[in-house]
Amino acid sequence: MELNDRAQIHTLEGLAAAILMVITMLAITQSAMIVTPQNELSMIVHQEQISSDALTVLDIAPDTAIQYNLTECVAGWQGNESNVTSSNLETLDNELANLLPDIKYNVDLAYVKDGELNTKQVIINGAATEDAVVVRRLVTLSNSSVTSSGGAWNLTDDELMVVEVRLTSWQI
Amino acid sequence: MMMDEDGQISLDFLLGISLFLIALMFIVQFIPGLFIPGTSGEGSLDYTAYRTATILVEDPGWWGNSTSSGTDWEENTDNILRLGLAADDDSSSKLTNTPNLLSKQKITQMMMVNESTLVERLGLYNNVDGTLFSYGYNISITQNDTPQSLNNTPILLGETIPYDRDVSKITRIVLVEKGVEAQFEADELTINASEVEDPILNVTGPLNGEIKVQISNLNITGVDPSFKRLMLDGVQLNEGPDYISHKLVNGTMIPLEPTGKINNSDIVIFYIEPGIFNDTRTYELEIDLKDITFTKSGPPFLDFNQYIKTFYEPAYLTVEVWN
Amino acid sequence: MADLKKDSNGQWIALSGFVISLIIIILAVMANQAVIAGYHSSNAALEFPKENIRELNLQTRDNAAIARELAYEINKTSNESIHIIYDDLFNNCSSQMRMLYAIHGENINVELVSINSTTKVSNASEIDMIKVNITYANEKTFYVAEPEIIEVNV
Numbered sequence: 001m002e003l004n005d006r007a008q009i010h011t012l013e014g015l016a017a018a019i020l021m022v023i024t025m026l027a028i029t030q031s032a033m034i035v036t037p038q039n040e041l042s043m044i045v046h047q048e049q050i051s052s053d054a055l056t057v058l059d060i061a062p063d064t065a066i067q068y069n070l071t072e073c074v075a076g077w078q079g080n081e082s083n084v085t086s087s088n089l090e091t092l093d094n095e096l097a098n099l100l101p102d103i104k105y106n107v108d109l110a111y112v113k114d115g116e117l118n119t120k121q122v123i124i125n126g127a128a129t130e131d132a133v134v135v136r137r138l139v140t141l142s143n144s145s146v147t148s149s150g151g152a153w154n155l156t157d158d159e160l161m162v163v164e165v166r167l168t169s170w171q172i
Numbered sequence: 173m174m175m176d177e178d179g180q181i182s183l184d185f186l187l188g189i190s191l192f193l194i195a196l197m198f199i200v201q202f203i204p205g206l207f208i209p210g211t212s213g214e215g216s217l218d219y220t221a222y223r224t225a226t227i228l229v230e231d232p233g234w235w236g237n238s239t240s241s242g243t244d245w246e247e248n249t250d251n252i253l254r255l256g257l258a259a260d261d262d263s264s265s266k267l268t269n270t271p272n273l274l275s276k277q278k279i280t281q282m283m284m285v286n287e288s289t290l291v292e293r294l295g296l297y298n299n300v301d302g303t304l305f306s307y308g309y310n311i312s313i314t315q316n317d318t319p320q321s322l323n324n325t326p327i328l329l330g331e332t333i334p335y336d337r338d339v340s341k342i343t344r345i346v347l348v349e350k351g352v353e354a355q356f357e358a359d360e361l362t363i364n365a366s367e368v369e370d371p372i373l374n375v376t377g378p379l380n381g382e383i384k385v386q387i388s389n390l391n392i393t394g395v396d397p398s399f400k401r402l403m404l405d406g407v408q409l410n411e412g413p414d415y416i417s418h419k420l421v422n423g424t425m426i427p428l429e430p431t432g433k434i435n436n437s438d439i440v441i442f443y444i445e446p447g448i449f450n451d452t453r454t455y456e457l458e459i460d461l462k463d464i465t466f467t468k469s470g471p472p473f474l475d476f477n478q479y480i481k482t483f484y485e486p487a488y489l490t491v492e493v494w495n
Numbered sequence: 496m497a498d499l500k501k502d503s504n505g506q507w508i509a510l511s512g513f514v515i516s517l518i519i520i521i522l523a524v525m526a527n528q529a530v531i532a533g534y535h536s537s538n539a540a541l542e543f544p545k546e547n548i549r550e551l552n553l554q555t556r557d558n559a560a561i562a563r564e565l566a567y568e569i570n571k572t573s574n575e576s577i578h579i580i581y582d583d584l585f586n587n588c589s590s591q592m593r594m595l596y597a598i599h600g601e602n603i604n605v606e607l608v609s610i611n612s613t614t615k616v617s618n619a620s621e622i623d624m625i626k627v628n629i630t631y632a633n634e635k636t637f638y639v640a641e642p643e644i645i646e647v648n649v
Binding site for chain 1: 184185187188189190191194198199202218219222229270271272273322327338342343344345346347353395440477482483484485486
């Protein structure tokens, strides 16, 4: 009887030790680390960088590089907001699509008129996903630049308007 | 009886200890997998790629010796302090107003900089306790997934990308200098009085890089307005290897087939490949058209070089780094 | 069971399992610490708002040039002096930029210091070299360029 009683003691110990170690292990791997966000962060930074590059390139492009630069595209805006089926600013849309293959984007314009902030959607290519990033670039419009691009901003001759081009982009 | 008792104890002990050892082995083989993805090395690799691309694209670079310094390192390659490709119109200020616009001279010079200077000046190495380990890297400028050529060498630096490593990659959109461009209104072009459909341009070489000729406001005078061929000093150039022709219709580029009709609102564009105007002399470039006429007669023919501007095209600069 | 309680040999297998678990936990915490340090340092570099700051700088330069052109244009038909017109235009642009940055939680200030390189005062009749003070601040970054010199007569 004494024998039977002592018989499984080492087995039980081993089992307890094994379970303890495995559970610790699992607990650590489950709670594991800030490793994934690091990768995610660099993906977001990359996405931000390339979107921002697209706007920069459009903004600084000399006439001999891209036909209409960012200022000219924005100056030509007719003042209509977009809905899902029709995009305004088609030249800008085409140029962005060329520069950003495999990336979807929406474009908003934000500007201050009579002391109030206005935000208008001008290019809609779909609903932004969770990991979408927003980059922005400013352009300054005067009545002469608006007139030469055929836009409808209704600026007076002694007025300058700063417009923020806001690009929301995400990977397909 | 004594023997029996010993036997049972060691079976129990054996079972316990092997359970323990199995669990231990399981954990030991788990440990490397637990820590490797979390090492900060990978993060710093991402950061190295990001930093390298940022410096190349947004910085004009810097050189300096004991007496002077500037961003025009491409002309002072012995004293390079920092490599950057952004074009800069004022070499004494440290910043450029045109990030993302790359200078052709700087790219050319970067391709000639020796390996160790490049690694050192771009910081493509890891410093572990004072010992430097250089990263593997690959830097390229591509358009439509093919490396861009500069003076007939593809812009490609570093090694081929290994398939069995983790590679940190970052892509930037840049504008690269492709060559020169000239835009003409049709009524500016000159012809030989006898051939009113064939305008002639005087092109003075050497011109390296691609050449883009753009003609707008054509005067259509017949039923089949079209492009026939380009002639250089009386010799026909070959479409394809020597040049490509396009027409720009409402902002879209369409190949200009020899039979395709041209409207007067279309802009005709020729891309002439690098290397055609390599010598130091004046070439006569004749554009043979049909049912499109010009009025201004020469000689002297129109001087192409007076109209030229540098032209840029969007491209992708990619930096890849691995351990 | 009574014998078990009396067993003074100690459950060393279970004990070593416990010790190994502790070691793993300590190792994991230390490794995590290293990762966090690396994460924060590269994060700081990746999250630096370089695009926003540069854009502020470049746009101020653009504004300075556009405002100059327009100021000369307005001056032809107005009896206001050129530096007052320029002041107005430039400050108007700056306040618009201020609002546009403010909606992203960034506080900027662009202040015109002088518009002429030789007289160093703002009431000059020629606009050639503009000095501005630019500041930028978001929750983590503070940037100052005082003065930023902009040549506009090129």
